[in-house]
């Protein structure tokens with residue numbers, strides 16, 4: 332997410348100079364398009380600066396990036412005002428889970444209709460508002476509510492999380508070992524995650540979840556998601572419930588289990604959508620034998636947290652929790668769409684990846700991305716996506732099954 | 747296509763191996779000359795490119811550094827499909843990682859491209875006091891399976907450049923073989939074209955230059 336990490340490194344030990352018959356060639360990214368060249372020159376002119384973003388991640392960028400980030404900060408403040416104004420007129424917490432069915436009970440038909448109408452207006456207002464961004468201070472409350480996490484939590488005793496914490500104490504499982512291995516490898520440069528408290532909190536959230544759902548246990552990728560959830564939600568327990576609702580209700584099933592079949596399904600759906608929504612890019616990349624899943628898999632598994640700047644990621648998550656997983660497709664398509672012309676000029680896989688990576692790393696302006704994601708990509712209903720998934724599921728199962736059988740035949744040959 | 751005479755070769759290389767064996771660290775050392783004590787865990791895969799000059803030829807590696815966790819296994823074919831070379835990495839301080847490496851070897855033998863140049867890297871060679879896998883054992887295994895073997899350390903840089911260099915050399919050598927047999931689509935490219943295609947034009951020059959190596 333946060334630019335290249337800079338550490339002091341042990342030197343190369345003069346190794347290169349000892350060899351005479353070969354050399355390292357440093358410029359590994361040939362500049363193939365005019366646009367790339369301008370960015371590079373600009374960068375060379377502008378001093379590269381290191382700064383912290385809204386969520387404490389250190390970012391390296393040029394002056395333009397800093398300016399964009401300041402603008403975004405200002406917009407976040409303005410957005411906050413809009414939310415406060417609504418609280419003032421509609422009452423605090425107006426957005427907390429509209430009570431669809433129960434609100435109209437016992438009322439006459441006309442007032443029932445008014446109640447429903449009010450709920451609908453509220454939902455629409457909320458949807459619009461959330462697309463423009465939830466102010467960071469309100470994120471925990473709004474996310475818990477709109478995602479259904481609060482409801483999920485209300486179905487178990489209040490002590491649920493703490494009980495689990497007690498139950499896991501001292502337990503060692505394959506999942507806990509992998510979690511321990513990944514703790515220092517999760518956004519290693521973040522000031523809070525790098526502290527013992529930060530690591531301990533992240534460990535507890537992940538370990539407790541691995542006990543809640545032993546099919547998922549621990550899957551790499553969840554470490555980044557849980558870390559970012561912790562930074563937003565501030566408390567472990569809230570982060571835990573957000574993780575639960577995400578895996579159990581928001582995302583496609585089996586995204587992180589066993590053979591990641593859900594993830595395979597999403598990738599196939601994404602490929603089809605790209606062909607439909609961005610046919611030129613899709614055809615061009617296909618001709619280059621470039622499978623978009625090569626890059627999109629990480630986007631979907633980490634929900635963009637490893638590729639987009641933090642505030643941009645969280646704006647995507649605002650919509651994810653309110654509207655569902657279809658936003659992931661919108662955003663992934665938008666990243667390709669934004670660079671259509673540049674991508675069409677590529678001839679090498681390396682150039683495609685370079686374009687996509689530098690685009691995502693510099694998307695400090697969330698609205699730039701989201702405008703394309705919704706206005707240019709056009710609407711996709713949750714229903715269409717569900718249908719697409721249903722269509723792809725058998726193919727994925729067959730493919731994974733066939734793979735397993737081939738692998739088993741590898742084992743048989745051993746004997 | 748002037749640069750074909752210079753034997754410029756594009757080659758897809760994939761790194762496979764257990765979670766935490768040091769795949770990303772090896773690539774980072776090779777591509778940027780850096781080492782991070784805490785390297786972010788890889789999700790899906792990460793892409794890098796690096797060009798090596800081997801005498802008069804250059805090999806541009808397009809490197810796919812894959813994720814090591816067992817369940818990511820199902821994504822691996824996407825990354826090793828069409829690869830010209832593979833480095834299978836294990837951690838010398840972990841027997842499980844060596845077992846895992848053997849499984850990768852079998853899988854590639856069965857499903858990878860038959861002309862693939864495969865290397866076995868026993869990484870974290872600097873951790874001598876924690877060693878669990880002996881050099882002899884790995885060496886024997888590598889010989890039996892026709893793999894090129896080296897113990898490496900991304901931390902101290904030992905043998906990191908060497909392993910990539912040896913792969914490049916073997917690939918250039920193989921490139922000659924491929925041009926003779928003209929086996930299609932092995933994942934070796936010359937300036938964006940399969941080498942067997944462009945060798946029809948530059949067959950002679952590339953062959954001669956490679957031979958003089």
Ligand SMILES: Nc1nc2c(ncn2[C@@H]2O[C@H](COP(=O)(O)OP(=O)(O)OP(=O)(O)O)[C@@H](O)[C@H]2O)c(=O)[nH]1
Pocket residue numbers: 763764765766767768769770771772782783784785786787788789812813814815869870871872873898899900901902
């Ligand atoms: N001592 C020592 N540590 C190493 C070496 N190579 C890697 N490490 C450390 O081992 C840990 C894992 O290294 P990675 O390069 O992230 O391992 P990986 O194989 O890419 O792991 P995944 O991405 O999870 O599959 C990091 O904390 C590295 O600092 C080495 O040669 N020596």
Ligand SMILES: [Mg+2]
Pocket residue numbers: 769770771786787788811812813814
């Ligand atoms: Mg890695």
